[in-house]
Amino acid sequence: MTKRISILGSTGSIGESTLSLVRDAAPGVFQVVCLTANTNAQKLAEQAIEFRPKCVVLADPAQEQVLRDALRGSGIEIGIGRAALIEAGARPADFIMAAIIGAAGLEPTLAAVAQGTHVGLANKECLVCAGTLFMDAVAQAGTALLPVDSEHNAIFQVLNQERPKEVRRLILTASGGPFREFTEKQLKSVTRAQALAHPVWDMGAKISIDSASLMNKGLELIEASYLFARPSSQIDIIVHPQSIVHSMVEYVDGSVLAQMGAPDMRTPIAYAMAWPERMDTNVKTLDFAEVGKLEFYVPELDKFPALRLAREALEAGGFAPTVLNASNEIAVEAFLADRISFLALTTCIETTLNRFESEKSFAKVPNTIEEILDFDQRARELTRQWVDKNS
Numbered sequence: 001m002t003k004r005i006s007i008l009g010s011t012g013s014i015g016e017s018t019l020s021l022v023r024d025a026a027p028g029v030f031q032v033v034c035l036t037a038n039t040n041a042q043k044l045a046e047q048a049i050e051f052r053p054k055c056v057v058l059a060d061p062a063q064e065q066v067l068r069d070a071l072r073g074s075g076i077e078i079g080i081g082r083a084a085l086i087e088a089g090a091r092p093a094d095f096i097m098a099a100i101i102g103a104a105g106l107e108p109t110l111a112a113v114a115q116g117t118h119v120g121l122a123n124k125e126c127l128v129c130a131g132t133l134f135m136d137a138v139a140q141a142g143t144a145l146l147p148v149d150s151e152h153n154a155i156f157q158v159l160n161q162e163r164p165k166e167v168r169r170l171i172l173t174a175s176g177g178p179f180r181e182f183t184e185k186q187l188k189s190v191t192r193a194q195a196l197a198h199p200v201w202d203m204g205a206k207i208s209i210d211s212a213s214l215m216n217k218g219l220e221l222i223e224a225s226y227l228f229a230r231p232s233s234q235i236d237i238i239v240h241p242q243s244i245v246h247s248m249v250e251y252v253d254g255s256v257l258a259q260m261g262a263p264d265m266r267t268p269i270a271y272a273m274a275w276p277e278r279m280d281t282n283v284k285t286l287d288f289a290e291v292g293k294l295e296f297y298v299p300e301l302d303k304f305p306a307l308r309l310a311r312e313a314l315e316a317g318g319f320a321p322t323v324l325n326a327s328n329e330i331a332v333e334a335f336l337a338d339r340i341s342f343l344a345l346t347t348c349i350e351t352t353l354n355r356f357e358s359e360k361s362f363a364k365v366p367n368t369i370e371e372i373l374d375f376d377q378r379a380r381e382l383t384r385q386w387v388d389k390n391s
Helices: 013-024 041-051 061-070 082-090 103-113 125-141 150-158 192-196 205-213 215-227 266-274 306-316 320-336 344-356 369-390
Strands: 003-008 030-037 055-058 077-080 095-098 118-121 144-147 167-174 235-239 245-251 256-260
Touching: 003 013, 003 082, 003 103, 013 030, 013 041, 013 095, 013 266, 030 041, 030 082, 041 055, 041 061, 055 061, 055 082, 061 077, 077 082, 082 103, 095 103, 095 266, 103 118, 103 125, 103 320, 103 369, 118 266, 125 215, 125 320, 125 369, 144 150, 144 215, 144 266, 150 167, 150 215, 150 245, 150 256, 150 266, 167 215, 192 205, 192 320, 205 215, 205 320, 205 344, 215 235, 215 306, 215 320, 215 344, 306 320, 306 344, 320 344, 320 369, 344 369
Parallel strands: 003 030, 003 095, 030 055, 055 077, 095 118, 118 144, 167 235
Antiparallel strands: 167 245, 245 256
């Protein structure tokens, strides 16, 4: 049967990789129902013309006319704005790829989850911002939540979820980013261009900066805790520059199961799209002789304090992960705009977290989306104030 799919965030790297798999699949395997984008109206229109979805949604009203002009006469339904984006998540489909970057993806992804179908989660911020609330929604709807981040997808593939007591720990791998071998002195003069040049993965700007600071791995730590119901003490992070071992699960008998493959996001995306089966891809076959060796290192927390901040936020609970994520998004925007230095990223975030610690409500578990969005917005404003003062 044809599988109907929607892609929330189709113009980003995950969205484009998903569409490349649709393009390579046999005719009739997939039918694209809906595509959404934030601001890139031109690319969204090009995708719509090729894949002929029933509807497209653009979050940015400023680019509406560009999209309408490009799709005039196509018969494709056009939605504009935040409400239309959330409606796109609720549009009936057999598989929804949730690939909107940042907290902006929370409400559309929750709308997708409410359908009770299959959701490919490429937006880690949903779980970082609203872990308990989000996983409760998944359980209530009976949704198959399929992690798309390569690390969480790897764990999903090798974790025996029917026997959780047999698992000793989860081991997330990190490439180490472009600055793994930099000294602290060298990190002081890191440029935007250097931070965007990831040595292994081809990603968008925001994720590339997060990977350079290792905040991306910190966010993945929090995501893994909620996805697999594991405390911080049972999740380790190891630097693995080759990015061949995507993550591992250690069992109580000492066995360690790893999922390996070439560093290509189409592999975990294809796994999620075809689940519970597997589909053919043209991903490069892994040649172990060519790889030669696999290296593993302990991450240097003094050089990359984002990992420490993320673990502390996870262990603090309450709204700490929400504030961490919101502050990081604004700090990354400021770094990309050349307003703060690379090392100031984590200084800015830690300062914002400390501003909230004295609040009694900060430690309580979020119960509503409104509470989460309130803390999110307040954290963004405090971070902007810090940037304005220190840029």
